[in-house]
């Protein structure tokens with residue numbers, strides 16, 4: 001195992017989980033999170049944060065009923081019920 005310090009100042013995790021066999025809990029990925037990821041990546045690039053802020057998809061973060069869910073680290077802020085209109089507010093919470 002190799003251990004190192006992350007090169008990123010901030011990591012944005014967006015749940016894209018889809019449960020195809022569970023219509024009662026379909027997952028964040030059925031609520032537009034792939035599109036949100038694309039939008040966030042564009043915003044990160046526009047703000048000149050590329051290389052310092054990483055956008056990653058995740059599996060379920062355990063708060064499915066409140067999705068779509070996005071987590072920013074190391075701020076430790078979990079956003080639920082996110083819409084596309086919320087994305088600038090989420091990025092504004094990141095201070096580099």
Ligand code: FES
Pocket residue numbers: 015016017018026027028029059060061062063064065067069
């Ligand atoms: S499916 Fe997104 S938090 Fe569970």
